[in-house]
Amino acid sequence: MNITKDIKYIGVNDHRIDLFEGQYVVPNGMSYNSYVIIDNKVAVMDTVDQGFTHEWLDNLQTALGSRQPDYLIVQHMEPDHSANIMNFAKAYPDATIVSSDKAFGMMKNFFGTDFSDRRIVVGEGDTLSLGAHTLTFVTAPMVHWPEVIVTYDSLDKVLFSADGFGKFGALDVEEDWACEARRYYIGIVGKYGAQVQALLKKAAGLDIEKICPLHGPVLTENLGYYINLYNTWSSYLPEEDGIVIAYSSVYGNTKKAVEKLAERLRANGCPKVVVNDLARCDMAEAVEDAFRYSKLVLATTTYNAEIFPFMREFINHLTERYYSNRTVALIENGSWAPLAAKVMRGMLEGCKNLTFAENSVKIMSTLNDESTAQLNALADELTREWLAMREGQENKNDLTALFKIGYGLYVITSNDGKKDNGLIVNTVTQVTNTPNRIAVTINKENYSHHIIKQTGKMNINCLTVDAPFKVFEQFGFVSGRNVDKFADCTPLRSDNGLVVLPRYINAFVSLEVEQYVDLDTHGMFICSVVESRVVSDKETMTYTYYQNNVKPRPDTEGKKGYVCKICGYVYEDTPLPEDFVCPWCKHGAADFEEIK
Numbered sequence: 001m002n003i004t005k006d007i008k009y010i011g012v013n014d015h016r017i018d019l020f021e022g023q024y025v026v027p028n029g030m031s032y033n034s035y036v037i038i039d040n041k042v043a044v045m046d047t048v049d050q051g052f053t054h055e056w057l058d059n060l061q062t063a064l065g066s067r068q069p070d071y072l073i074v075q076h077m078e079p080d081h082s083a084n085i086m087n088f089a090k091a092y093p094d095a096t097i098v099s100s101d102k103a104f105g106m107m108k109n110f111f112g113t114d115f116s117d118r119r120i121v122v123g124e125g126d127t128l129s130l131g132a133h134t135l136t137f138v139t140a141p142m143v144h145w146p147e148v149i150v151t152y153d154s155l156d157k158v159l160f161s162a163d164g165f166g167k168f169g170a171l172d173v174e175e176d177w178a179c180e181a182r183r184y185y186i187g188i189v190g191k192y193g194a195q196v197q198a199l200l201k202k203a204a205g206l207d208i209e210k211i212c213p214l215h216g217p218v219l220t221e222n223l224g225y226y227i228n229l230y231n232t233w234s235s236y237l238p239e240e241d242g243i244v245i246a247y248s249s250v251y252g253n254t255k256k257a258v259e260k261l262a263e264r265l266r267a268n269g270c271p272k273v274v275v276n277d278l279a280r281c282d283m284a285e286a287v288e289d290a291f292r293y294s295k296l297v298l299a300t301t302t303y304n305a306e307i308f309p310f311m312r313e314f315i316n317h318l319t320e321r322y323y324s325n326r327t328v329a330l331i332e333n334g335s336w337a338p339l340a341a342k343v344m345r346g347m348l349e350g351c352k353n354l355t356f357a358e359n360s361v362k363i364m365s366t367l368n369d370e371s372t373a374q375l376n377a378l379a380d381e382l383t384r385e386w387l388a389m390r391e392g393q394e395n396k397n398d399l400t401a402l403f404k405i406g407y408g409l410y411v412i413t414s415n416d417g418k419k420d421n422g423l424i425v426n427t428v429t430q431v432t433n434t435p436n437r438i439a440v441t442i443n444k445e446n447y448s449h450h451i452i453k454q455t456g457k458m459n460i461n462c463l464t465v466d467a468p469f470k471v472f473e474q475f476g477f478v479s480g481r482n483v484d485k486f487a488d489c490t491p492l493r494s495d496n497g498l499v500v501l502p503r504y505i506n507a508f509v510s511l512e513v514e515q516y517v518d519l520d521t522h523g524m525f526i527c528s529v530v531e532s533r534v535v536s537d538k539e540t541m542t543y544t545y546y547q548n549n550v551k552p553r554p555d556t557e558g559k560k561g562y563v564c565k566i567c568g569y570v571y572e573d574t575p576l577p578e579d580f581v582c583p584w585c586k587h588g589a590a591d592f593e594e595i596k
Contacts, residue, residue, distance in 0.1 A: 003218055004156040010034045010059035012052040013170035024187055024284050029170035032080055033214045036063050040131030041070040045160050046214060047084035056084060074099035075162040076148050077106040081214050086111045096120055102147035138202050142195040144188060157209040165226055166215030183288045185233050190321035196234035236324045242272030242293035243382055246286055248279055248300045248308040253366045254333045258299050261375055268383035278310035287317045295382055299331035302340045315347045329357035329378055335365045357381055407543035411461040411475050413499040414451040420499045421480030423448045424472055426543050428460055436529040438511060441522050443586045447481040449523055456513040459498045464538040467504035469550055477584040495531050506536045562592040
């Protein structure tokens with residue numbers, strides 16, 4: 001098979017194998033890939049498994065014709081790729097072995113020699129010229145052995161990726177690439193996400209048109225798809241929305257609960273529900289599913305004051321591969337002292353960024369009304385986002401959704417020519433980064449809107465979570481036309497002469513207005529950044545944090561009327577006029593709620 005005019009495939013297919021690496025079921029066999037580059041010099045890229053010595057040497061001889069190889073490049077020393085190094089060396093005694101220093105140490109262990117009389121040791125950035133083709137070597141330690149290198153051919157823009165971008169399955173079998181590549185990656189390489197990320201960053205600087213792995217097909221089209229999948233997998237992020245239920249059941253009662261949960265999840269609109277009986281399924285498939293989808297339910301019995309062995313094995317596989325960034329829910333069953341949930345949670349404690357469901361399920365032998373209610377509550381929690389999108393059941397006028405927007409809170413400072421001014425805003429957005437532009441939206445009734453429209457400049461002061469409520473009273477509830485908001489402090493100033501708050505901020509940005517957009521009740525200032533500084537590492541104040549932790553509860557005891565949800569101003573009359581504007585924060589009637 002010709003990869004390019006000069007690069008030929010000389011690998012083999014293995015349909016005799018049943019378990020790859022002694023544990024992974026491979027119903028469609030395996031490929032052991034090897035390539036040869038024919039130029040002024042001839043380079044062979046890796047060998048194959050020991051069971052295919054003669055077939056591989058025949059393939060090599062056919063590809064070479066009357067030529068002789070000059071180099072054998074060894075990228076990876078696992079025996080399924082390196083087993084025939086010695087056979088190659090004997091067949092071609094004038095050829096030079098090219099590999100990493102660590103690989104030659106391993107060759108000494110495998111073959112009793114490190115080929116010191118006929119070797120070239122290569123490392124990061126080293127090159128080897130074959131004539132028109134120049135090979136550049138990139139180290140890839142722990143992807144997934146320490147000696148690994150990958151090789152880039154700059155002429156044909158081919159990356160020889162070692163075990164990277166490989167998959168289970170022989171090349172003479174048609175099957176979906178992602179499924180078996182995912183199982184291969186998570187099972188074999190999954191522990192080494194940080195190292196894969198490092199390699200992907202190196203690869204990003206190369207102009208790659210083809211990827212030649214040591215297992216699986218040569219990738220020649222839509223390379224972004226494969227690279228994006230590898231980026232997702234190595235970042236330990238979910239690939240798809242869905243829920244995996246992994247369970248073990250002794251007498252069938254936990255299984256019945258799982259089946260009922262799966263039915264409810266599907267009815268609630270979950271896009272994908274996968275159920276794995278850990279005692280019967282392919283464990284590697286179950287682990288693959290857990291990494292593929294966004295949520296995981298673990299359901300098992302208490303067993304010898306512990307958990308059922310298949311569940312323990314499953315969780316060990318997850319933690320060994322740094323399972324993270326998922327939502328996890330727990331279901332336990334026990335006849336007298338359920339401990340499974342405690343044990344499972346304890347096993348997952350070292351995992352990063354796991355969110356445990358608020359609801360859990362405790363089954364005492366069999367489902368009853370109480371545990372069924374827990375099961376339904378868990379299903380509804382896990383599918384909350386999908387329930388909200390179901391046609392006919394969604395609330396399309398729930399204005400509290402606006403409070404979910406990730407607003408920060410800022411003090412915008414300006415100067416009217418006589419005194420400094422400032423106001424609280426929560427509508428600051430970076431709109432471009434080349435050049436850096438920021439949009440700030442301000443209510444036209446605010447005096448600051450009038451000043452900035454005249455002067456064309458402002459400062460953004462980014463508030464931190466330690467800002468007390470008095471900051472919001474000072475800059476949010478009174479007008480700078482009538483009050484000197486900086487009378488009681490000595491402010492700092494940026495290069496544009498405007499105020500920078502001396503405390504309660506972690507950064508400020510100075511802006512110059514480029515464009516103004518009239519939004520009826522508000523004006524949007526689109527600005528260029530003229531100065532920006534970070535002043536502390538304190539956490540930024542968000543709108544949600546302000547609402548939950550800073551804003552005091554309004555004094556509505558014994559009062560009738562409406563209260564502003566933004567600042568707590570109380571309007572003691574009914575009804576509230578439709579055109580009413582809060583005198584403190586300038587928000588309209590839509591942001592008031594009736595006192596009950």
